[in-house]
Amino acid sequence: MSRSTPLGGLAGALGLEIPTVAAPMAGGPGTPELVVAAAAAGGIGFLAAGYKSAHQLAEQITQVRASTPRFGVNLFVPNPVPVDPAAYRDYLDLLRPWADRFGVELPERPLEDDDAWREKHQLLVDNPVPVVSLTFGLPERESIASLQRAGSRVLQTVTSAAEALRAEAVGVDGLIVQSSQAGGHSGSWTPRRHSDETTTVALVRRIRAVSSRPIWAAGGIVSASDVQQVLTAGAEAAIIGTALLRTPESGAHPVHQQALADAHGGETVMTRAFSGRPARGLRNAFTDEFSAAAPLGFPALHHLTSPLRRASAAAGDPAGLNLWAGTGWRAATTEPTGEVLRRLAAR
Numbered sequence: 001m002s003r004s005t006p007l008g009g010l011a012g013a014l015g016l017e018i019p020t021v022a023a024p025m026a027g028g029p030g031t032p033e034l035v036v037a038a039a040a041a042g043g044i045g046f047l048a049a050g051y052k053s054a055h056q057l058a059e060q061i062t063q064v065r066a067s068t069p070r071f072g073v074n075l076f077v078p079n080p081v082p083v084d085p086a087a088y089r090d091y092l093d094l095l096r097p098w099a100d101r102f103g104v105e106l107p108e109r110p111l112e113d114d115d116a117w118r119e120k121h122q123l124l125v126d127n128p129v130p131v132v133s134l135t136f137g138l139p140e141r142e143s144i145a146s147l148q149r150a151g152s153r154v155l156q157t158v159t160s161a162a163e164a165l166r167a168e169a170v171g172v173d174g175l176i177v178q179s180s181q182a183g184g185h186s187g188s189w190t191p192r193r194h195s196d197e198t199t200t201v202a203l204v205r206r207i208r209a210v211s212s213r214p215i216w217a218a219g220g221i222v223s224a225s226d227v228q229q230v231l232t233a234g235a236e237a238a239i240i241g242t243a244l245l246r247t248p249e250s251g252a253h254p255v256h257q258q259a260l261a262d263a264h265g266g267e268t269v270m271t272r273a274f275s276g277r278p279a280r281g282l283r284n285a286f287t288d289e290f291s292a293a294a295p296l297g298f299p300a301l302h303h304l305t306s307p308l309r310r311a312s313a314a315a316g317d318p319a320g321l322n323l324w325a326g327t328g329w330r331a332a333t334t335e336p337t338g339e340v341l342r343r344l345a346a347r
């Protein structure tokens with residue numbers, strides 16, 4: 001299944017032999033083992049720094065580096081979506097019956113933070129990795145340049161042509177073009193105005209038409225034909241998230257993995273009910289009850305629902321868990337990560 005010609009472009013410069021990439025997946029699924037398996041298959045994987053301390057991230061970097069030099073790290077860029085305090089209180093009141101049902105306390109006041117951006121950015125400047133990807137917002141030019149001076153390539157997640165042009169203008173090395181087919185959070189810089197429902201192939205074409213930067217495409221890519229379509233549309237690599245959630249290397253909670261296996265008649269929805277930012281996941285009782293009422297507010301809503309989500313998972317109950325999944329979730333298998341990435345890369 002190996003490709004006869006080495007990859008060109010940024011992917012080739014990073015040493016990729018196959019054009020498939022393991023997505024960063026914060027909250028547990030994106031383990032060091034998954035990242036190592038992606039490199040061993042000839043691709044590359046990203047550690048997800050989101051929600052971790054800089055110290056925890058440093059430990060995972062050390063763990064991956066012991067097995068491979070080829071990997072990336074993904075950072076959440078601070079782009080606060082502060083919650084309206086009254087809307088927070090109203091939402092908290094709506095959630096109380098669920099908190100009682102699971103026997104948990106929810107934070108009475110909004111908790112805001114910047115996901116330790118400065119500490120993690122400094123860690124990567126001092127201890128550079130081959131490639132850094134950024135999501136949720138565009139940092140200042142100097143934040144990107146300092147990573148590049150340290151020796152990293154910098155990829156910016158974009159969800160529209162306008163974001164692509166702004167990222168290009170501050171000198172990023174490449175674009176992660178993420179459509180709303182993608183599982184997990186949208187990288188949109190304007191979650192308040194998030195409405196782009198285009199497919200990944202269409203978005204890659206649209207952005208290819210206005211930008212000459214290397215494109216790695218993300219969203220709903222779960223088959224070799226999906227990969228070939230985004231490559232034909234102008235991407236040089238395909239980012240795979242949901243299709244890896246059930247692999248042995250995935251750290252997704254067993255309740256999440258089981259829900260993906262069980263939900264034959266199910267569907268995914270875009271919801272801010274869990275985190276206050278639009279994200280795609282399997283529809284469940286929580287998204288049905290709260291998607292319409294939930295206010296915007298990241299990370300305050302992430303912290304608000306966190307005890308509930310943990311308790312739901314611990315109880316083996318998928319009803320209150322954020323079951324992140326992209327539109328291609330039915331194709332997620334229990335094959336090893338390397339086999340999935342090689343199968344999807346086959347021409």
Ligand SMILES: Cc1cc2nc3c(=O)[nH]c(=O)nc-3n(C[C@H](O)[C@H](O)[C@H](O)COP(=O)(O)O)c2cc1C
Pocket residue numbers: 023024025026027029048049050074134135157178181182183184185187218219220221239240241242243324325326327328
């Ligand atoms: C469980 C989960 C967690 C994710 N966490 C992150 C993250 O921390 N950073 C990020 O840039 N993207 C994250 N994403 C989005 C992926 O990087 C990628 O865009 C998406 O998985 C691609 O679409 P697919 O899931 O349909 O393959 C996450 C996706 C999932 C499914």
